[in-house]
Amino acid sequence: MQQRFVPEKTVLALSIATLFAGTPLLAQSQDSTATVVVTGTRVANRTALDTASPVDIISAETLKTTGSTELNQALSVALPSLNFPRPTLTDGTDTVRPATLRGMAPDQSLVLVNSKRRHTSSLVNLNGSIGRGSAAVDLNTVPSAIVKSIEVLRDGAAAQYGSDAISGVVNVRLRTDRTGGEGTITYGAHISEYDLLNAAPPAGATWTGPNSRKRTDGQTTTVSAWKGLPLGETGYITIAAEYKDQNHTERSGYDMRQLYAKVNGAYDPRELTINRFDAWYGDPEMQQKTVFVNVGNNLGPDVKVYGWSSYQLRDARSAGYFRMPQDSRNVQSIYPNGFLPIIAPTVEDFSAAAGMTWSLGDWDMDTSLVYGQNGMNYDIQNTLNASIGPTSKTSFDSGGFSYNQIVYNLTGVRKFDVGGLASPLNVAVGAEARREGYELHAGEPDSWRNGGVILPSGIPAASGAQVFPGFRPANASHTSRTAIGVFVDVEANVTDKLLASAALREEHYNDFGSNLSGKLAGRYDFTKNFALRGAVQNGFRAPSLQQQSFTSTSTNFVNGIPYEITTFTPNDPVAVALGSKPLKAEKSTNFSLGAVMRLAPVSLTVDAYRINVRDRIVLSENLLSPAVRNYIVSQGFTGVGGGRFFINGVDTKTRGVDIVASAPWNAGAAGRFDFTLAGNFNRTEVTKVPTTAQLAALNPAPVLFDRVNVLTLEKGQPKNKITASATWKLNQWGMTARATRYGEVLSPGTTEAFDFTLKARTIVDLEARYAFSRQMSLAIGADNLFDQYSETLPPALNTTSNTPFSNYTPFGNNGRYVYARATYSF
Template identity: 40%
Template structure:
């Protein structure tokens, strides 16, 4: 039995073995989950509602995530939190399988992700192509099944002084279900208006009482999705001319819809557990999970006449398929107990992400028709993170008879990054007829690219919080971190809130933060075939990504990567009005120095220094990671929520959320030896990607109406303008509006049915300009679209609660 089959069998077994408990117990647990809207993120010490803190926090319940029928955790979060961006992409290699997500218009790696308040590991994949966040790695939120989630807390404020590296834009804390009884099983199915993208998902969770007051919650998911395709026909010549110069007759019968532009085919299996048990004078807890995903997405079609094809194998050309196997494993265990007035929490955990590149329906033309395989293992990326923390907290008497919350602690983290070479046929050049070497679609990692490097860091923090008077609350934190590679960093945070009246409060924060260069940015290296836009079309080149410890980077004067450092300020107000009305408005200013970028390509023709550095390598150009840019991001977030009692007509919950942000480049500073190459290293395309590739504003207006056994939802989502720069010039897309509706009916205490439509009016992004459609094949932008390019989608769902 293969590993994937074993995981699938285990998940099916857990779903089929869900115990049957009383419906009343589940209803009690559901009520508890709704009432227990307290924040863990943003304060280690206080239990507050979303509007009671000094910084803005969104609390998204499991019900909020599930109500529109969205099947991916990250995509559901995009429609729940307007400042969160999760754009669609296609033909972006590994990024088709693990898409980048970002908060407040910043890079994906500027947002820290926690699970149950503990740091979550990042994906091994680093985004190298034209997506938002190029050069970054992010946490794969879709590795966490929605069936395991009790709520998600989104802190929209810097928090490096509280949690360490990465928390510049904010923090996402995923709280897992913790019920001791009851559960649910849900089956979902749907497809697009076009009749493709068919998908089904079977998910469930159950709570099991353990011992005296203990609880084990198991959650599982099986998810399959077929691909979508919105490619235009390829009008180009496909076959060599005949000996007499006439076109090949097969040109008339060739299926010109040969490209794949759309969502990848997708299979995911996940199993999560959350455990808590009273032990001695404390609580033992543990949680973790495993997910296994495969996807299949297309690369560029290889025409029959191209050198990269062998007509003996593919007489009509072929579409290489990138089919990575993405595995995530995580586990945490801890013990929380009291010693006198002190609360102590000792925990440790490990998380690992493996991204194995597989290439199907391909070939290595340089090996010839008799020797080349058609499927390849192109190599594996592995990121492993180990964390250990010891936290101590208590309340001590303070000024004016108030209590001062005191917390301090120490943390240790070790990160290891590995690149394993692919099989020889995936990268070798066999010399056959001067054809290009390596597996077409994605060239494998060579033995020279293999890496096994680690770094560690230790952090010390102190955090204070005090409700000085009935009207005034303040907090302060400082954190010192020491890294084995670049040294140390100290961050601080101040926060305050003043209640001017019982209903109106002002709040503000000021903090410094940092983001340590990730191990992916420190150690990733590879030479592969990439299609590069040189102004006269996309051409293949052997492009080298060289890490900072390589001879190439050192000879170019690329220094060691240093941490990005930030200074953030926020100011806002909270209005808790009458009859449940809540309004929050928060403005923010985030300045980041020394942002790390993946540079553009430089070639021997650009400089003799580059020519000397690349001598002896197979690369035609070079790129690398470098601290090069200072930016300032400013914006405002608005949330308005209100519940209406309609009497005999039921209840209506409404929420309006709006986010605006703008990023500007303050300075560009590049290595001295490459002076004069700014237009290549950080060109217009990359500048636009950093500042304008995400919508400048986004908003949502949601209505949930309940009457009797019926529940209906209507959500209007707005995404503002965003820009993509091409060789022929920049193009701006948007704004876009989406309308989602769903209707649910509670058949009885156990069964519920639901049906709905996402993108009711079948909206698509603006089309690319004629000069940027690649012969009409790429009708829509391949990256950055917040609404994707699938059009309308309808679904049905059945849930059994026990």
């Protein structure tokens, strides 16, 4: 019989039709849809299914049902609209990996903690991965033990919250427990087997590699706990701590290259004994310590004080590309068998917040002061500075950077009785003042200098620490800026069936000027079981200080001549000569239209959206051609070989739809089930790329933003992602089964011939739980139960054998993860 393949949209339509027919399909727990939300609305007691914009609520219990203790990874499993790729061989991005919402950039989603703006990471992503050029919030600095729930507003909200909220808002709500506590120990490891596509060895060579490889690695131990303590008669102090020890994973290929020079015309015997799995392609090694405290207390009937503070220290180790023994960047007297350079960043993150709520007449007032700081310093290990020669050190301090932010908020909310409206008019007004600072400090001189060694070929040896040359004193900077904003937000039931809201926000930045954002949203309930909702708005994202201030320089030798290759700041004289201009804000226009359906016990939401972004800030290509170099010299700059810089000028159009269905089912003696079926279908189109008159006049004219980066925006993330999950509980037993289908992804090449399509994959997770008592429980499970990988890259795309899989794989390249979790409540 001939097989028939049903299109994805047909499968989804049939699933929803089945749901309406009365069979409860996979859906969110009904409890979450009835929970009061605080994100996207300033009206009290608004539930998730009553809002004018879609809001997902992810409970602490849901976050637990995965083997990963990373908040970003747990969210990506729970939310089809959120993706968390896991790139490797990308320097600092191996350690601080950004997440994306609705296929947008990582820095186009705003992250809040208890509805207050969270500071971003100091790292700006520079390498070829999703989020190149962005500096995003590192959600993994928040331990899951302190999380009560997470609300995700899948809609633009710049008029309500300010910069960055183009694609949506993630709001982490912290625990407020006065009593009780919980301790958890989680241990897991990757137990996996993957296929290899090996290139042929050099002619006459006899070594051959295996067709597949088994690995057990990535052993991870996480110990976490939270405890609630009383503060006075009504207050609370909730403390959470977490320690994580993670071994690295390694998914390299079998290196077929000739590694040693021939001896009397024959291959060196060491070719047959050297370890040819010589790369470190996978998750980093990591030790992480985190403490988080949340405090609140009532000082009177209408006065409450609150605050929180967190600290995290993260030590990580990841690798660069293997340097072969006879590589010109090696000194064989130091590393006779070549070396694998190690990038070992230390990340230190701190935050503190204090605030108060009180009543002022009919106004509910809230004021707060929030400080956050994130720093990253690079130690480069198992490496050398080839230009120094045999006396070179093998580890270096390459410098680093830090970012800090202090935010003051004052908000007032009250209701006005307005004639003709079905409810009081809820009015919120407020102001926000923000100061941001960014500092970049240089590494030790040996990490970046040229020691003057000349190779036998007559060409000077490479400068600086291999894999990550240090920041130079000329790169060092210390900058800051301020921003002041005011907003007004109104919401009311115009009639019993029509809910309407509007928001207006004006912000002024001292470095690029002002921005005015507005939003109109509405919802019409035709019946208690069916409503339509929609919104139209304009938004913005201010250029980050990291994009404005980051710079680094390395020395490249072209035909024996040293050239300085630099990531320029936009106002650097060389960048200005190439056409750079001061960065301005990205501008967006968002449209959304959705439906909410309640067919007890089933709930279903369908939300379509369109996000147009103008003048997106991107990192240009490396401009290194002779034409560029000659032009730079003609402008009076000598010794400069080219570089890159941040620039506005990419326009994109993103369209998609989110579908979420949920249903509980009480099966009596068979237990209780909660089902979820959710999907995101998304498409991005690049409609404009940046140009400058100066570069366009060159012959040949260099491309500022090439096809790889264009296709990364358009096809580098799954065009669809569908999640189906079921949770079952009966007495002491419990189980969660989840299947996530990641749609097709393109791993783009420099030409169409090197494009590589990653086909759709379905990842199955399974966890079983047993409660020995009210206090003690045990869970065992497996993420990626069936050990799925994306396609192995052909030798033409993996010439070094270091990267057998694409960094565009949306679910990572580590395979099956098996774990156990013990929990004790007290």
